[in-house]
Amino acid sequence: MSFYFAQLLTGLANASSLFLISCGLSIIFGVTRIVNFAHGSFYMIGAYVAYSTITTLDFGILGFWGGVIFASIVVGLVGLLVEVTILRRIYHAPELFQLVATFGLVLIIQDLTLAIWGPQDYLGPRAPGLDRAVRIFGEPIPEYDLALIVIGPLVLAAIWVLFHRTRWGVLVRAATQDREMIGALGVNQAWLFSAAFMLGAFLAGLGGALQVPRESVNLQMDLSVIGQAFVVVVIGGMGSVTGAFVAAVLISVLNAFAVLLFPQISLVLPFLVMAVVLIVRPYGLFGKPGSGHGPAAEPEQPMRLMSKGEAGLLAVFVALLALSPLFAANYTMVLLIDLLVATLFAVSLHFLMGVGGMVSFGHAAYFGLGAYAAALGVKFLGLGMIPAMILGPIAGGLGALLFGWFCVRLSGVYLAMLTLAAAQILWGVTFQWQEFTGGDDGILGVWPASWAKSNQAYFYVAFVLCLGGIWLLQRVAHSPFGYTLRGGRDSAIRAEAIGINLKRHQWMGFTLAGAVAGLAGVVFAFSKGSVFPDTLAISKSVDGLVMVLLGGIHSLAGPILGAGVFVLIEDWVTKLEFWRFIFGVIILVVVLAAPDGVAGGVSRLRGLFSRRTKDGEAAQ
Amino acid sequence: MLEVSNLTASYGGASILNGISLEVRNDQVVALLGRNGAGKSTTMKSIMGLVRQKSGSVKYDGVEVMGRESYLICRTGLGYVPEDRRVFTDLTVEENLEVGRRDARDDAPVWTIERLYELFPNLKERRRNLGKQLSGGEQQMLTIARTLMGNPKTILLDEPSEGIAPVIVEQMARVIAQLKSEGLSILLSEQNLHFARLVCDRACIIEKGQVRYDGTFADLDANPDISSQYLAV
Numbered sequence A: 001m002s003f004y005f006a007q008l009l010t011g012l013a014n015a016s017s018l019f020l021i022s023c024g025l026s027i028i029f030g031v032t033r034i035v036n037f038a039h040g041s042f043y044m045i046g047a048y049v050a051y052s053t054i055t056t057l058d059f060g061i062l063g064f065w066g067g068v069i070f071a072s073i074v075v076g077l078v079g080l081l082v083e084v085t086i087l088r089r090i091y092h093a094p095e096l097f098q099l100v101a102t103f104g105l106v107l108i109i110q111d112l113t114l115a116i117w118g119p120q121d122y123l124g125p126r127a128p129g130l131d132r133a134v135r136i137f138g139e140p141i142p143e144y145d146l147a148l149i150v151i152g153p154l155v156l157a158a159i160w161v162l163f164h165r166t167r168w169g170v171l172v173r174a175a176t177q178d179r180e181m182i183g184a185l186g187v188n189q190a191w192l193f194s195a196a197f198m199l200g201a202f203l204a205g206l207g208g209a210l211q212v213p214r215e216s217v218n219l220q221m222d223l224s225v226i227g228q229a230f231v232v233v234v235i236g237g238m239g240s241v242t243g244a245f246v247a248a249v250l251i252s253v254l255n256a257f258a259v260l261l262f263p264q265i266s267l268v269l270p271f272l273v274m275a276v277v278l279i280v281r282p283y284g285l286f287g288k289p290g291s292g293h294g295p296a297a298e299p300e301q302p303m304r305l306m307s308k309g310e311a312g313l314l315a316v317f318v319a320l321l322a323l324s325p326l327f328a329a330n331y332t333m334v335l336l337i338d339l340l341v342a343t344l345f346a347v348s349l350h351f352l353m354g355v356g357g358m359v360s361f362g363h364a365a366y367f368g369l370g371a372y373a374a375a376l377g378v379k380f381l382g383l384g385m386i387p388a389m390i391l392g393p394i395a396g397g398l399g400a401l402l403f404g405w406f407c408v409r410l411s412g413v414y415l416a417m418l419t420l421a422a423a424q425i426l427w428g429v430t431f432q433w434q435e436f437t438g439g440d441d442g443i444l445g446v447w448p449a450s451w452a453k454s455n456q457a458y459f460y461v462a463f464v465l466c467l468g469g470i471w472l473l474q475r476v477a478h479s480p481f482g483y484t485l486r487g488g489r490d491s492a493i494r495a496e497a498i499g500i501n502l503k504r505h506q507w508m509g510f511t512l513a514g515a516v517a518g519l520a521g522v523v524f525a526f527s528k529g530s531v532f533p534d535t536l537a538i539s540k541s542v543d544g545l546v547m548v549l550l551g552g553i554h555s556l557a558g559p560i561l562g563a564g565v566f567v568l569i570e571d572w573v574t575k576l577e578f579w580r581f582i583f584g585v586i587i588l589v590v591v592l593a594a595p596d597g598v599a600g601g602v603s604r605l606r607g608l609f610s611r612r613t614k615d616g617e618a619a620q
Numbered sequence B: 001m002l003e004v005s006n007l008t009a010s011y012g013g014a015s016i017l018n019g020i021s022l023e024v025r026n027d028q029v030v031a032l033l034g035r036n037g038a039g040k041s042t043t044m045k046s047i048m049g050l051v052r053q054k055s056g057s058v059k060y061d062g063v064e065v066m067g068r069e070s071y072l073i074c075r076t077g078l079g080y081v082p083e084d085r086r087v088f089t090d091l092t093v094e095e096n097l098e099v100g101r102r103d104a105r106d107d108a109p110v111w112t113i114e115r116l117y118e119l120f121p122n123l124k125e126r127r128r129n130l131g132k133q134l135s136g137g138e139q140q141m142l143t144i145a146r147t148l149m150g151n152p153k154t155i156l157l158d159e160p161s162e163g164i165a166p167v168i169v170e171q172m173a174r175v176i177a178q179l180k181s182e183g184l185s186i187l188l189s190e191q192n193l194h195f196a197r198l199v200c201d202r203a204c205i206i207e208k209g210q211v212r213y214d215g216t217f218a219d220l221d222a223n224p225d226i227s228s229q230y231l232a233v
């Protein structure tokens, strides 16, 4: 009995940490509607700054708590800087832009942290005065855990007072519901948003700083915590601080007991809980319908079809590609195969987003499923290349069929979050199921058949499969099925009103996109000869989003261009030392400067040019 | 004085206003009349800076406010009461009023919570209730009171009589009369000609985003074909 009580206390202590990390994210989303990927990065900075201050000051109790507060304030100021310089410019952009922009920040902060603190892990000191364990019912409980159990609810109470007893808090709550209206009542939203963002960042920093005595401080903290924080916010209801608290307790306590039964469950449990909660309550425990959506969005531009000229250009490019093994160097062939894989992946994601209107934060799940299915087929069934390749799209499709059933029940940010959860569940499985998937070591020896061993020969395999996949999706996009999907994207209500079962169409679209991503995964697996869990990681999903964004979402040629640009940049940048930083900056520049993507930028330039010439003609 | 000239606005590609010009002089109550979808609300939103695609000129007291952010437009002394009320449903009545509160200005009547409770006694009883617990009529009072908390000189009042009980419509008419007597000028959007006639000095009729009539009610009555052509009678 006493053992279970101790387990409960551990759960509650973890809940406090999780709540501190998540509540700021929820506040930021509630007010600004930004899904802040960089929240984990704020948490990480908080931990690093606190570690450095506490160990340099070394003032005992005062030094410790002073360091924690100092770190939180520093992070709050970093948040303010980020909000004022970057996010303020993209509040009106679609959520995809905001997500990608904050992911750019993740990359930048990772490299800055690396540059300042170096690659090593730091083990923080214990909290002075709270460094022992007390016995409760005979079980040793760390004093620091007890302190955390108190701090969590205290912070919750402080936020409550701030939100209900100050004018600023009332304005924030009003803005969470209708930010346009508070503007019409004379409130300067920009200022309110900055302050809310700063508060959210402060809380993330506090969460990170308080973690120092419990965990090592390292460069992986950011992405390992962000997934969990998203889950807490979604379960609690986006924008609800109380919800975040309840969700954090729910997950942590469940987890504390579930690990007794299955030690490996920690990585997937939060996402399982989230999936269950979202199915029962699509807006989370304390969320409200509509609170997941911003003000009425600008109507989507219609999807542009490829013009004759563009199609011709594409044909020339494809022909050039087909002949490339005749003259290109070996290294170029590898790059071209990467390009084909990336393009197919981007096209499948674009199909989901641009045609289906479903933004996925976890499309890598199906890419990875395809790759793993083929690799497992080779490893356990001894399949040859072709049969193993057939497994890929089947696995991707089946995975998407399963997760898609849940996802299409939601929309907007909630749908995106559920796709992320799905991807994280699969990632957790590949990572932890050592015997089957090889865990972190991955699966090696996934080589092409002997006739396709050379880069040139394998290039043609990739060429046929990837172009085939792209062709298939383009055909579907222009079929009646595709038109229905697009109709649903533009007006779900209208589509339902004329008797279309939109959910079923979306489900099928989701499955198809998953199957094609699986195909891309297969081609990828055999080109590399190995598969690792990072094929399904968050960053892989974001890669896809960046490609779609680079190309611009409103054109069918977009993802092709986007993937091309992405692969070239990646190939160039990853050779540099601080490539994450550079890549992050590139992402930010694209988001801020060319919100309709490279393709959009090109056509805007062309529009400008043709208007000039027309003006010129008119003047003559 | 509010002077709108040649205002155009569109949503997406669809142009909704095609050059609206009108003015509201100080101490005047002007009715903005027109059928469903004529563009009354869009006119008000455009004046308030809540429509993104727009052109033309909106001058308030001689200062061009077109293109400014809506919080700055509000701070010049223009208050806006939206047609769908947009009460903050999770905030109490008192908190809703707090959101609207702004410093007093010397060129406009000064409102305090107490004065507003005198004007709308129902709100006082309900002051601890959440916005979502109010009836439609109470929400309508709250949204007007919330705007008055900003001590505006002119208010844009979008269909205050829509969807509320006849007794409350009468109360609204009295409130508008009192606001006018306090020195506020009002642009009042209405479909209900009788209600408008009760409280307004002038009528401005729009249809398909253009002004079709601008003048007194007496002249309007002298030309019944105008109202039958542009208003749902």
Ligand SMILES: Nc1ncnc2c1ncn2[C@@H]1O[C@H](COP(=O)(O)OP(=O)(O)OP(=O)(O)O)[C@@H](O)[C@H]1O
Residues within 6 Å of the ligand: A296, B011, B012, B016, B034, B035, B036, B037, B038, B039, B040, B041, B042, B043, B083, B191
């Ligand atoms: N957010 C929007 N997006 C697209 N079209 C809109 C939007 N808001 C209004 N419209 C269209 O603009 C036109 C004018 O609308 P508006 O609300 O200004 O009319 P109104 O005169 O206020 O009508 P009502 O008496 O029904 O309130 C209508 O055809 C309406 O469908």
Ligand SMILES: [Mg+2]
Residues within 6 Å of the ligand: B040, B041, B042, B083, B158, B159
């Ligand atoms: Mg209207």
